[in-house]
Structures are given as structure tokens and as C-alpha cells.
Amino acid sequence: MATPKLYVDHLSQPCRSCLVLFRMAGIPCEEVRVTLGRQEQRKPEFLAVNPLGKVPALQDGDLCLPESSAIMQYMCSTRSLEDHWYPSNVRDRALINAAMAWHASSLRIGSMLTVWNRAITLNLGVPGNEQLVQSYGLPTLQAALKALDDVWLRDGSFVAGQAQISIADLLLACEVEQLCLLDGAVQGPGMEELLGPHSRLLAWLDRVRSACSPHYDDVHALLRKSRQRLVERKQAPGASKM
């Protein structure tokens, strides 16, 4: 089978979930960087691969596939990955599909709106929409973190009652990691404050990190650097007047 191309930005959480899966499963792939901060997802050569203008995108032969959850489902169905990533048992698979669908409409929206408007805009030097964060983004994020802890991690060591790690864990964990950028935000809770009340979630996040070592940390290196830059800027004299 020809080497697939994976179009990614390591600062994008759905991209990181795909990268961790590829590396954990030892799937050879050509990683093509699409830097969102430079608007490379709007360039014609990338739009020819994914007309939606979003990363990640997979090119496998003549198939161009968007959406991280679909990319991971597809890789599990076409390569010989260990069954726990996307169990063939129909009941387990259904619950993993449900967790990934829930991610897209709840945790992802809450996290994306909050992190974008409170942190990424600082990096880009554009104003954030604080009203949007307060009226929708942050409440959605906080409710989703509670549901992840209360419902999805209620039974079993991994998401949806699984005993071993699955692609749903990768998708959700990489989303939660994005919250570290809030440590550099001028206002509002940072990652520790947001996750603090959720002990099951914290223990699960450690399990995911550890199950995917060392690839997990490698894939998150750029995010950690970005967090560090934001925190340093916040601590610089006069930063609060920005």
C-alpha cells in the first residue's frame, strides 16, 4: 500500500490525535505541515486536497479524507491495528462512535471557542470575542469537562467503559491538552483550575499520556512551547495592560 500523506498542524488538537495514532501503530506516513497561523489551509494547493480548508486531512491513494475521527476510523479499518483502538465488537464500537460524536458537538466547541478567543488571539495579536466566551464557550467547556468525568469515564479505565485505550481517548485527550494555552490567557481559569474538580478525568489523562509514551509528548512539544511563550508574555512587566 502506498504511503499515505497526513496534512497537519501540531497546534491543532484533532491533528495531534491522528499523529499519535499513526506513531503508536507504526503506520508509515508522510507528514505535510499546514501552518494555520500563516493561513496555509486557505492556499489553493491545500484546498485541492481538502476543499473544506481544515486540518487534518488524509490522502491515501486517490482518497482525500477530512475529519480526524473519520481518518482514525478509516486507518483502523484498512491497516492491521490492534483491536482495542477501534474494537470490532459492535457494542464497544458503538459507544466509541458515540463518544467521538459527542466530542465534536460539545467539548470541541467549548474548548475551541474559549482557547481561540482567550489565548490564540493573543498570539496572533487580534482581539478575542470575550462576550462569546462568557455567554457560550466557557459554559459549554465546563459542562463538557463535567460530562467527560461523570459519564464517559464513569466505568472502566478509558472512555466509554473500555479497559484499553481507543481512538476516542486520543480525540478527547488531545482536546483537553489544548486547555494548557489558557494558562497564558489574561483572564479566566487556566488548565489546572478547569480540570481540578475532575479527579477521574485527571487520572485518565495520565493513563492516556502514559499508554502513548513517548509519542504523546513528542506530538505535544509544539503546544507546550506555545503555552510557555504565552505564560512568559503574561508575566512580563506591563503585560496586563495589553
Next chain:
Amino acid sequence: MATPKLYVDHLSQPCRSCLVLFRMAGIPCEEVRVTLGRQEQRKPEFLAVNPLGKVPALQDGDLCLPESSAIMQYMCSTRSLEDHWYPSNVRDRALINAAMAWHASSLRIGSMLTVWNRAITLNLGVPGNEQLVQSYGLPTLQAALKALDDVWLRDGSFVAGQAQISIADLLLACEVEQLCLLDGAVQGPGMEELLGPHSRLLAWLDRVRSACSPHYDDVHALLRKSRQRLVERKQAPGASKM
């Protein structure tokens, strides 16, 4: 196999997509009404089925499954449905999974925020958040309708280049239908104005309605009634002062 229970409100678009699939495939099921307008999704007896407090939810033996896309994927994997609903061909299936994932994070969010704040709040007699609609909901909805027309319906008669209807079409079409409630909104575009520029989308919507006749119209009857009530209220003398 025991008769599954499907917990639904016909005014919820993801519920309607499941209902159309069950009826089209002739799957016997016990329909349990959970009326969102009466907050029945917060009642303990429903939270025991779906602790996320959302409809639809499926109970099949001892499996309790949330999320419309996961419910449809599961039904296609456990009952003898015609292959076009969720093709076994890995490439077609991947694109259908991608379309459903895209739905959750784009069209659904844009539609839900706009319809909720401009129409459903009128019915409930609570204030809508117009700032949220203008800064995020409506732009997201309009971009998603354009992407549905430009990208997902670019090739083939149905979503993602399929020649026959799939579960992705049901999910997306039932979301688009929800926009009819905007016809009763005090301000902003109604359904015709929103869909007008998108000729492929309009032709596709007709194909979905027709492919699922008469079940599609039956399942949408309550939505149409709700639209009618809003439109009549809007046209009543003095309504614009509300």
C-alpha cells in the same frame, strides 16, 4: 432480537434522522417521547437511560446508546439494512463518517444556535441571545450551508459523492429542515433566503424528501406545525412589538 426503545422528541433534528431511518428500514421499535420543551430530558428516569440528558437515545437490550450518528451506525451494523444506508465499501463509509463528523461541529452548531436564539426562545417566552447569533451562530450556519452545497454535494446525487441515500443525508437533511422555524423569527433570514443561493442543496433536499416518502413528511409533521404557529404569531397585529 428484542424491540429496541428509541427516546425522541420530533422537534429535535437528530431524533428525526433516526426516526426516518427506523421507518424506512422497517425496524420495529418502541418510540418513547421525551419532550424537551417540558425539560423531560432532565428527569431521573431518562437520565438513567442517557446520563448526558440528550435525545435521541437508544436502548437495545442492555446497551444504552446516545448520539444520532452512533445510533444509526449501530443499527446499520446490527440489522439487515440495505447497504446504501452505510456502505460496507471502506472508502464510501469513510466519507460518510467524515460528513457526519463535519455535521456535528459545523452545520449543527450554526443551525442550533441560530434557531434556538431566534425562534425556539420565542416559543418558550424566554429572551434569545442575539449577540451570540450575530457573532457566531449565523456566520457558522451560512458557511456550513455553503460548504454543504460546494463540497459535500459537489459530486453525486447524495452527500459525499454517493449515488444513493445514506445516513449522512438523513442527519444533514433533518438539520436543514430545522431552519423552517426561522420563518417565524422576528428578525433575520428565513429558510428560503438561507437556502436560496444553494441550488445543489435545494435539489438534494428534494431528493432526500422524495427517497424517504411518506415517512419523511410524517416525521416532520410536528416541526411544520411548530413553524406555522411561529409564523402566525409573527403576522398577528402588534407582534413586531414583542
